[in-house]
Amino acid sequence: MIRLFKHYIPHAVLLLCLLDFGLLMLANELAWQVRASQIGMEPGPIAERWLPLVGSAGIVWVAMISVGVYGPHALRSLRFAGARLLVAISLGIISLATIDWIIPGDTFWRSTLLYAMGFAVLVLVADRLLLNSFLGSSAFRRRVMVIGAGDRAQRLRELADKPESGFAIVSYIAMSEPERAVEEAISREAIHDLGRFVENLGVSEVVLALQERRNALPLNDLLRIKTKGVHVNDFSSFLERETGRVDLDTVNPSWLIFSDGFSSGRMLSSAVKRIFDIVASIILLLATFPVIALFALIVKLDSKGPAFFRQQRVGLYGETFNLIKLRSMRTDAEKNGAKWAEENDPRITRVGRFIRKVRIDELPQTWSVLRGEMSFVGPRPEVPKFVDSLQEEIQFYQERHMVKPGITGWAQINYPYGASTEDSRKKLEYDLYYAKNYTPFLDLVILLQTVRVVLWPEGAR
Known part of the structure; x- marks a missing residue:
């Protein structure tokens, strides 16, 4: 494995990533050559268009990372990888078309993007047909x-x-x-x-x-x-x-103290993280305000009660704050006290089931990010009642509060929805890994992989 910003990446994944990036550039160049020949235009030297080629390949490549093309199952199953590739390339082409519409140019016409999509599917699927067994071999x-x-x-x-x-x-x-x-x-x-x-x-x-x-x-x-x-x-x-997790069955305080992690250099990283949170939360609130307002109205019409749900949660250093979400349960859902959501939970409303599945109910949490009570990336904030009991039952549980809670996190993208003490213990192993190895690079990986969780919402309740 190669360690990149305190996060380990398998050699096979890194090799495939670099090869895919080169093939995406090749697909874009082929698309330009075909389109130029169709309209009787000289394609010109490649040196004049290297920047758009790299940029377009980069956007599709980021989409591939986001939907899990480089996940362990995608490296072992061609069928699994093919489905993710089609989704990723489609998302990347749509993004490029949007950029072409906002910033018109002469390089990436819509017809060129369609050719690029076809060539990208062809070369990337061929790539995996040739390398699938090789990447899973003992050589790697x-x-x-x-x-x-x-x-x-x-x-x-x-x-x-x-x-x-x-x-x-x-x-x-x-x-x-x-x-x-x-x-x-x-x-x-x-x-x-x-x-x-x-x-x-x-x-x-x-x-x-x-x-x-x-x-x-x-x-x-x-x-x-x-x-x-x-x-x-x-x-x-x-x-x-x-x-990618800290094994609670074998670690002890001395291992956490003397192992690599929790570095003092995170002061600068925390400042970068806070600047990103402020800028991104303002943009996201402005962009999603119509969506929040629309679904607030739908929630209000669907069932009795307020459109928004407010609940006290535990944040940084154990301090509590009020979390705001679109209400997805009946107003009497916690009349007997807070409890975890269950599969097919009868407390969830019709609209609530949909907005929980696509994570729309979590959009108002962006306000907590802007206020500094949360971050976009971090451990999931829990209810004080749960925290009190979990701290008694699970060793090191309080250490997860050494970083700000987040809307998404390392545990959320690696483990399905937790609804028990054992699930909380498993998620804590991922939360400790994040708290121990936090860097802006890991935050970026988590934010990109959140797209996969939204598109394929395993465990959403």
Whole structure:
């Protein structure tokens, strides 16, 4: 994996991204050549139109990132990737046509965009037909050796067996563990020189998966492996990198304290984030005001009660604030106290079901962003009653309040709607990853991926 602004990107994804960008530029150039020949016009040197070619390819490329073209399932399933590609290219072409209408030019006529769309579909689908099996092959999987043969080693084996996994385990080394979960593990005593053994297997990374590390760490072995240029990682850090979440079953306070993250450089990042929140919230409020007003009227006509729903939520550093949303439930929905929404919740109104599905009910939260109580990206703000109980049941739950809550977030795009303590625990693992590794780049990734969640609203209730 390649670490980009504290966020890890698999080599296969990065390679495919760069290749797709080049193919999109090729598709745009082919479209221009065809259109120019149709009208009997000289296409001219490519140096005169490189900027529009890069810009148009970039817009379609961003649309591809937004709808999940580079997600793990898209890299393994051609059918899944094809559907996402068609949606992404269509969105990109519509965006380019809109730009062409707002800023008229001679380069991207609408007929040229149609040709570009056809060529883009052709080259990108062909690209995946040729590379689909190659990208999922062992050539792009890191060779990992696991020290340990207990439950943690078994968890790593289950993770490696997933089709979207970016690593392959080539050997397990059993130490003095009372119980073995991985039967094929090789006993450490059976290996004369572990450093040479690692070299012979072509291992690129060693992961410590020992249940009990006290007096069990093979320090001499690890030092020899490290000096040979092989990366040595602990179990929690490895899981964080591979899954995009902090594993609550194995982390402890000392790991959070000494691991990389929560950097002091976030002061500048926070300032950039706040400027973006102010500018974007003003633009979004102005752009969506007619939509909010229209659905406020529809909500009012559909059921008795106010159009807007106000509720106290927990924000930064545990401070409470009033959240505003379009009302999607009956007015007596919380007469017995706040509770999580359920699947096919009878409290949700007819209009409410639609606006929750397409996230229109959350548009008024932009006002909280403008006021500085929320951000566009951050953990989901919860009701004080839930927070009080969850802090008692889940370790490190209060740490999620070290960043501003958000309309969308890392947990929201990676985990379906949570309606239980266990779901909250799983989402906390993603929230901790965000709080620990926050950068403007990660915010950008989350904002783009939110488009995928809106278009394919898994788990919306």
